[in-house]
Amino acid sequence: MNKPTRIFTDVDYEKDGKQIGWLYLPYSTTRSAYGNIAIPATVIRNGDGPSVLLMAGNHGDEFEGQIGLCKLIRTLEPKDIRGRVIVVPGINLPAALASARVSPIDGVNFNRAFPGDPNGTPTYAIAHYVDSVLFPMVEFFLDLHSGGSSLDYMPFVSMRTSGDGALDGRAMAALRAFGAPLGMVWAHTIDAGFAQTAALRHGLVSLGGEFGGGGSVSREGLQIVERGIRRFLVHAGCMPAEALPTEVSRPTRVVEVRNRDYFVLAPDAGLFEPLVALGANVEAGEVCGQVHFVDDPGREPVVARFRASGTVVSQRHLGRVERGDCVAHLATDWNG
Amino acid sequence: MNKPTRIFTDVDYEKDGKQIGWLYLPYSTTRSAYGNIAIPATVIRNGDGPSVLLMAGNHGDEFEGQIGLCKLIRTLEPKDIRGRVIVVPGINLPAALASARVSPIDGVNFNRAFPGDPNGTPTYAIAHYVDSVLFPMVEFFLDLHSGGSSLDYMPFVSMRTSGDGALDGRAMAALRAFGAPLGMVWAHTIDAGFAQTAALRHGLVSLGGEFGGGGSVSREGLQIVERGIRRFLVHAGCMPAEALPTEVSRPTRVVEVRNRDYFVLAPDAGLFEPLVALGANVEAGEVCGQVHFVDDPGREPVVARFRASGTVVSQRHLGRVERGDCVAHLATDWNG
Amino acid sequence: MNKPTRIFTDVDYEKDGKQIGWLYLPYSTTRSAYGNIAIPATVIRNGDGPSVLLMAGNHGDEFEGQIGLCKLIRTLEPKDIRGRVIVVPGINLPAALASARVSPIDGVNFNRAFPGDPNGTPTYAIAHYVDSVLFPMVEFFLDLHSGGSSLDYMPFVSMRTSGDGALDGRAMAALRAFGAPLGMVWAHTIDAGFAQTAALRHGLVSLGGEFGGGGSVSREGLQIVERGIRRFLVHAGCMPAEALPTEVSRPTRVVEVRNRDYFVLAPDAGLFEPLVALGANVEAGEVCGQVHFVDDPGREPVVARFRASGTVVSQRHLGRVERGDCVAHLATDWNG
Amino acid sequence: MNKPTRIFTDVDYEKDGKQIGWLYLPYSTTRSAYGNIAIPATVIRNGDGPSVLLMAGNHGDEFEGQIGLCKLIRTLEPKDIRGRVIVVPGINLPAALASARVSPIDGVNFNRAFPGDPNGTPTYAIAHYVDSVLFPMVEFFLDLHSGGSSLDYMPFVSMRTSGDGALDGRAMAALRAFGAPLGMVWAHTIDAGFAQTAALRHGLVSLGGEFGGGGSVSREGLQIVERGIRRFLVHAGCMPAEALPTEVSRPTRVVEVRNRDYFVLAPDAGLFEPLVALGANVEAGEVCGQVHFVDDPGREPVVARFRASGTVVSQRHLGRVERGDCVAHLATDWNG
Amino acid sequence: MNKPTRIFTDVDYEKDGKQIGWLYLPYSTTRSAYGNIAIPATVIRNGDGPSVLLMAGNHGDEFEGQIGLCKLIRTLEPKDIRGRVIVVPGINLPAALASARVSPIDGVNFNRAFPGDPNGTPTYAIAHYVDSVLFPMVEFFLDLHSGGSSLDYMPFVSMRTSGDGALDGRAMAALRAFGAPLGMVWAHTIDAGFAQTAALRHGLVSLGGEFGGGGSVSREGLQIVERGIRRFLVHAGCMPAEALPTEVSRPTRVVEVRNRDYFVLAPDAGLFEPLVALGANVEAGEVCGQVHFVDDPGREPVVARFRASGTVVSQRHLGRVERGDCVAHLATDWNG
Amino acid sequence: MNKPTRIFTDVDYEKDGKQIGWLYLPYSTTRSAYGNIAIPATVIRNGDGPSVLLMAGNHGDEFEGQIGLCKLIRTLEPKDIRGRVIVVPGINLPAALASARVSPIDGVNFNRAFPGDPNGTPTYAIAHYVDSVLFPMVEFFLDLHSGGSSLDYMPFVSMRTSGDGALDGRAMAALRAFGAPLGMVWAHTIDAGFAQTAALRHGLVSLGGEFGGGGSVSREGLQIVERGIRRFLVHAGCMPAEALPTEVSRPTRVVEVRNRDYFVLAPDAGLFEPLVALGANVEAGEVCGQVHFVDDPGREPVVARFRASGTVVSQRHLGRVERGDCVAHLATDWNG
DSSP states (O other): OOOOOOOEESOOTTSSEEEEEEEEEEOOBTTBTTOEEEEEEEEEEESSSOEEEEEEOSSTTOOHHHHHHHHHHHHOOGGGOSEEEEEETTTTHHHHHTTOSSOTTTOOOGGGOTTOOTTSOHHHHHHHHIIIIIGGGOSEEEEEBOOTTTEEEOOEEEEEOOSOHHHHHHHHHHHHHHOOSEEEEEOSOOOOSOHHHHHHHTTOEEEEEEOOBTTSOOHHHHHHHHHHHHHHHHHHTSSOGGGSOOOOOOOOEEEEEOSGGGEEEOSSSEEEEEOSOTTOEEOTTOEEEEEEOTTSTTSOOEEEEOSSOEEEEEEEOSSEEOTTOEEEEEEEEOOO | OOOOOOOEESOOTTSSEEEEEEEEEEOOBTTBTTOEEEEEEEEEEESSSOEEEEEEOSSTTOOHHHHHHHHHHHHOOGGGOSEEEEEETTTTHHHHHTTOSSOTTTOOOGGGOTTOOTTSOHHHHHHHHIIIIIGGGOSEEEEEBOOTTTEEEOOEEEEEOOSOHHHHHHHHHHHHHHOOSEEEEEOSOOOOSOHHHHHHHTTOEEEEEEOOBTTSOOHHHHHHHHHHHHHHHHHHTSSOGGGSOOOOOOOOEEEEEOSGGGEEEOSSSEEEEEOSOTTOEEOTTOEEEEEEOTTSTTSOOEEEEOSSOEEEEEEEOSSEEOTTOEEEEEEEEOOO | OOOOOOOEESOOTTSSEEEEEEEEEEOOBTTBTTOEEEEEEEEEEESSSOEEEEEEOSSTTOOHHHHHHHHHHHHOOGGGOSEEEEEETTTTHHHHHTTOSSOTTTOOOGGGOTTOOTTSOHHHHHHHHIIIIIGGGOSEEEEEBOOTTTEEEOOEEEEEOOSOHHHHHHHHHHHHHHOOSEEEEEOSOOOOSOHHHHHHHTTOEEEEEEOOBTTSOOHHHHHHHHHHHHHHHHHHTSSOGGGSOOOOOOOOEEEEEOSGGGEEEOSSSEEEEEOSOTTOEEOTTOEEEEEEOTTSTTSOOEEEEOSSOEEEEEEEOSSEEOTTOEEEEEEEEOOO | OOOOOOOEESOOTTSSEEEEEEEEEEOOBTTBTTOEEEEEEEEEEESSSOEEEEEEOSSTTOOHHHHHHHHHHHHOOGGGOSEEEEEETTTTHHHHHTTOSSOTTTOOOGGGOTTOOTTSOHHHHHHHHIIIIIGGGOSEEEEEBOOTTTEEEOOEEEEEOOSOHHHHHHHHHHHHHHOOSEEEEEOSOOOOSOHHHHHHHTTOEEEEEEOOBTTSOOHHHHHHHHHHHHHHHHHHTSSOGGGSOOOOOOOOEEEEEOSGGGEEEOSSSEEEEEOSOTTOEEOTTOEEEEEEOTTSTTSOOEEEEOSSOEEEEEEEOSSEEOTTOEEEEEEEEOOO | OOOOOOOEESOOTTSSEEEEEEEEEEOOBTTBTTOEEEEEEEEEEESSSOEEEEEEOSSTTOOHHHHHHHHHHHHOOGGGOSEEEEEETTTTHHHHHTTOSSOTTTOOOGGGOTTOOTTSOHHHHHHHHIIIIIGGGOSEEEEEBOOTTTEEEOOEEEEEOOSOHHHHHHHHHHHHHHOOSEEEEEOSOOOOSOHHHHHHHTTOEEEEEEOOBTTSOOHHHHHHHHHHHHHHHHHHTSSOGGGSOOOOOOOOEEEEEOSGGGEEEOSSSEEEEEOSOTTOEEOTTOEEEEEEOTTSTTSOOEEEEOSSOEEEEEEEOSSEEOTTOEEEEEEEEOOO | OOOOOOOEESOOTTSSEEEEEEEEEEOOBTTBTTOEEEEEEEEEEESSSOEEEEEEOSSTTOOHHHHHHHHHHHHOOGGGOSEEEEEETTTTHHHHHTTOSSOTTTOOOGGGOTTOOTTSOHHHHHHHHIIIIIGGGOSEEEEEBOOTTTEEEOOEEEEEOOSOHHHHHHHHHHHHHHOOSEEEEEOSOOOOSOHHHHHHHTTOEEEEEEOOBTTSOOHHHHHHHHHHHHHHHHHHTSSOGGGSOOOOOOOOEEEEEOSGGGEEEOSSSEEEEEOSOTTOEEOTTOEEEEEEOTTSTTSOOEEEEOSSOEEEEEEEOSSEEOTTOEEEEEEEEOOO
16 A cells, blocks of 8 residues: 555645645546645644644544634644644545535545545545555544434543554553543454554554534533543643643543444334433343334334443434444443 | 315224324325325224324424324223324324425425415425314314424423414413423414414414424433323313323423524534533523634634523534524513 | 417428427526427328327326337328328427436426416426417327336226216217227326316317336337327328228227225335236235335235225336335226 | 515615625525525615615526626725615525526526515525515616526627616616627517516616626626626716726627527537637528537537527537527627 | 455354344444444254255345245245255345345445455445355355346246356256246356356356346246245255145246347437347347337437347336347257 | 456457447446447548547547547548548547536546456446557557536647657657647646556557537637647558648647646635636736635635746636636646
């Protein structure tokens, strides 16, 4: 994968100061033969020091990170930091402008597209740029998610295990420094082109997180994001600890998802009525909810049950389901 | 408007017992030359007595009413009532199956389509059936809404003033009997084809209400709906008061929307960050939120302010806005 | 309805000879500000005599009539006739070119659009032209159909009762002259904008017919159409009887559809398995077919039964059904 | 047509000064239950005096007027005028933002939608606002067009005859004052919902014009527009003559389109090769161009000929044609 | 191609008894971040013995196999067999639910997608599962087709030659055992990702077949399918011969398609009139049919001729053609 | 890339005479299971001699080449030449018939698809045929472009440098022989799947060119194309020099594009007003144009400036821009 990117930019990653510019991905269409997708990228640099990549808009319909980074771009000045902070608030811009999880141009989920392809469709080309140009420039990476249109999440910061204990330990330290009430360790997932997995291949201290959902903007989630970003920059060594307001925050409860049984799938298509609340603690076998049939209301609803015990950290937000949709998933205390 | 409906049905509104059937609207398409849209309709009848129409699915992406009525259909038996209860849980079925506010067939908002047209597109033909066939059969009408995909609402039951004081008094009595924590009186809106307005023309005691939003299923809203339906049936005289569980409920706080200044519109297109919480009490001039530009993050956000004082009873749910979208609206105590 | 048509044409209906030209309906779009929909129209005239309108393409996905009239246009010469034959082989041309029942431009079913509207969408404007310009010019009308994409039909010629016994008698004589094996009398249908109903309002001797189906070209149906057209022209007095080949044809069996119970509707959405053959004679209560669920194959199929006795003259062609689709309809001998 | 508009606005037409605001048309959709289409409207007023409406964006893909009015809004100050200038640079905003002739929301051509309908689809509701609210406020009206995506035009200012000689005389004076090299008198067209026709019903001195085409921005056309707007304001009495730069302009050549024979239609679908230049003088019978078949290149091209003599003032811009598209039209000197 | 599948399932292929479950393919979209495509799979097992895979829904618009397998799933019990029968009635479920040949999700033809790709679009991921998980589990494979929306077929069972004479002989024995009136040997086709070709690479005894067409359900074809499945299970050794009803069936006529000249392509776009019947025997040079132009009916039709002699085993079903569509193909007696 | 093409054809490239036939690319869809995309290809051969490939329709919305080659096909006879001329006037036929730059089937830009893939989507399969079948047959290649829907170009013939000085010299000789007023040398572009780059890999003398734009047919550009084709055939040795009319043409001015700074990108989305003319000579820093906001006309326009000096050889044709669209590009005299 040593093919060069086709993306060019008007920011200079090596220059001191603050530059608010764009990444340009050539994209030739009927309405623009020599068109480019213009993705905002900001570089704030003040001499030597750590390099951090802050990213949102991996999924276009997740907004707390996008807003948090827009605010950071306007307020963070070179004098506030040392080293380099690269801020990309809407990395899959076509998806962000469409309020969609996947790009409206190629239908691709950016978070399944790594390591990308410079000659692939736009989502692959953008992933390739992050993987081949941005990741090699930084030591710390923060990828801000929020559940998207279809899911509601208890807000949490997260990390993904890499198999390298030292790296995982540095990530756990960063996760605790971020200061969210809840922290998630993703361990069981197979490699499927995630930005996080790709970042681990580059040896980055890499955090994710889900800070809301339902395609909405959570005021609580946004507050966690805004505080967490600054704590992350302090933890990375880009900002002095004194830059943080003195607040007492509870230690982070760390949980994990152990296997596929933590997920409940819709057993039929219809209207899903949740029968437990987000955040509830449930037992295996307990009823999770039931599917109703508004086009055939005399038909008995079909019940879905939990197959494990734990805390409901995610629920389907949208009322209508297809068979196979995830309607809830659990987490249990991390025994890392 | 004395043109006959083209809708036919396999339920007999005059027969005792419970019939779960369908309304059939002829709809000829390439995939079905002699097709019909089949809309579920249930009639539960037990001799003489009041007639009540319970309806949901006016907007397809509002689910508490749809689920509440599906559950009622399976559990309410003729022996439980006297008179007649007509239950239509998904009146604009094409919209309900598409999780959309407006019909995917004709793009029409059912709640702007009254009094309808039997030879118009499907949404108009369905509205005409409700107006010309169902409304004349009943004395009480309940139309269950929930804010839809785009709005979050504090759950409330509502009525619309008719200009006929006696009828309005009977509606207010029904509204208080429904037992929701909040009640809304809509007064200022001009006639725009609402189901409620049409029902008032028929002299019905008519309630609406918003019981959630965001395209989701609110467990709290569903509970208010399920209790309220049974209280409404008791109030209408279809069920004995003893049928209700003994619960103490707070009296309903009744509010109203006085004019257009209660609404805040998005001043630009972008990502809307709300700066107050749903349910907050605000003053005129206070900041409501601001619009960020993820494609141009260096641009200053554009601020939206409240133009009146009151309680924030509704907020935009979806993060992305176009200029002119309602981002919040207020209500103040009813001085009816 | 005295508004003038906006359609203009390069054929002169009053001139002797054969003119193959077009009707032009102004239709302004982004791709053609001054565009016109060009609908072929042929006039063959030889002095005084009866005037006949032969039309196909009422539904764009019914082809025997379209092909039969294309062949007639190339072979019928003024010297073969007296009077005037107007041939419009693809009246709703946008639908014909899209192989669709309804127009791809406005989604309107031409056979529900009469009497039309000169300022309405294209389908209404074309219907208005037929109603206000062509119908007043002729005494005989033939509208060739074929079941369309969704239905298979036993081929038949048809008429619709007008309430005027003398006119109906003249139509029945024409129907028998057409010489199809089967003839249908449509009586029970309410006025819904049919071309046939509109033609009756103009006092025309008017025939329809279904000559195939499934979106295909039936060789048998095309043969019936080609012979029937010439017999119809002889019957109308436009051609001498000697122009017909001497063939012995069986007398037409005449049937009718008495009421809505002759139709069987799909009781659920899924795959419909027909359990009787087209042309079979069935009894009320007999099984018509059953709906299977390929996404949930363990679910029991849902059975549909005939509600009347008679001959199965039409069956659904397409395998997949939605609830409410007509899956079969019956006819019984006409007792006119 | 005395139904009230549903459009509200934040500009006050009666107030002195310059207000740049919006017209809000309520438009309820799945993505915005309480949404509004926000159409920019500017009012510049300085005491008593004539009232003028300047409008562009009637067709969304015609840009010289849109740009000219955007520039006017930013530069024209109350002190520069007397009376009132209302400027609406993108009246059918959904079409303007989509670069489309017709609205992407309802597919309606704004210039066929007059007098509009307040309860119709958005394009009809906007037309109704112009007709019922704006036209009664003004005495002069300028509606700036440009040929759109599909046509190239020699730039001209235009008027439409009203049947009222005095009014037509005042319009001709305004047309000559506008100072374009070419002026067009449209006489033969039947009423088809044009903004111009509607303006004449209100007795306005009303001008149109085509200032470019091909979906492009003509620098020459824009210059004619910008000069013409100021001359029109002077002619209307809103500005002193001294406000104009002293330039010598040629008198306007005035032409007309006498009948349908001035238009040449594509005789088949394919690639149209024009064989005369825009602006050429041609004779009846001369070849206009020919249609080639790139999918069947051995087929002989089909030739289109002029049916009248005159100057080619308009040609089809886009290479591909459907049968019935206008490929050129002529004009001849006005003999008004 | 040793990448693991991402599909998981709730059936256990190694367990005795009957399990009706689903294959779950993770498919993340805006409407379901953690969604899965749920494809029904049934396993019926009774101890040791042969393993057979029965599949339909390779093309979504071919229904006899889908219905036949749905019926088998509900009626075949473990006690009826020995060994294992895996039944997948709708393998490309998105296509089956859309009545489409190709998947509506990715536009891919499942029968051109082998050996698939676990990280490709859904159709490739499903093909990969069949190739890498199901094929290695079985010795016999039956893939039920039907011509689809566009073609009508004389019903036949088929095999594809592998180049391995012993394997081909076993397939021919199975083909004859299936007992259809007609059998086809596909020899000339190059490898293009067919399920059959992939099965041959795994050494399976593999049959296909076309049992109807036109997007319809053939009662005759379904009967051949239902009988053939049971005969195939007997032949494979899963069922005792006594399980079959005693019926006399004619021996299978075996035919083949020798080269590209057996196919007739539409010579132009328009309405295709077939001039021979399905099942007819024709000579090279004979007219197959002709293309008419309903938008230009005076134009001479374009004739298509057979380029070989043989039996017409397939004809285009749909009336409208594009240049290059197959309108008929022949077969001749197999000289294997 | 030694996989064989799946395209077959009815022309024989080795036979003397003129054959107008088609390339058939198998393309299986719901509407045509055994369909083929039929791309016209003409072979004109007269004994031994040079072989030339003339191609247009690389981009479907560029018409001068398509028309020029259609005319050549009908007029060039074997006796006029020696050797072989292969003419493909609409190579990406689906795009050509859709007037689109990219294929409507797969959204792929043909000129980014080389060397193609025989099993890829149609655009890749066609590119593969050109690369693997046509290029090896010829020594000269001409690929006729025109700017497409979005750009206006000063007409020019072009070549691309190969790194092989001898080959480049032969291309420059051919470029000068073509005789256009302007010639372009493309040097800086990285390999991105261009047809030209692929042709160079085969060692062909290869010319391109842009002969108009805006989705229109330029009469001047077409004249340059028609003359240039014949001069190119003479230069290649297929035609005698005497076959050319004696005309004096100016020598070609040869220019080049040196780097990315020659391109100006739109700095925001809106309406772009060009402030210089096509063909103008400009200085670095000069204003190129400005973006206006018709939905927010009070906002200041955003200015775009040239970053280099040179001649404006290309401008954006369409009025509306997105950020990142190319609005102009420069060229300067070639210092090859």
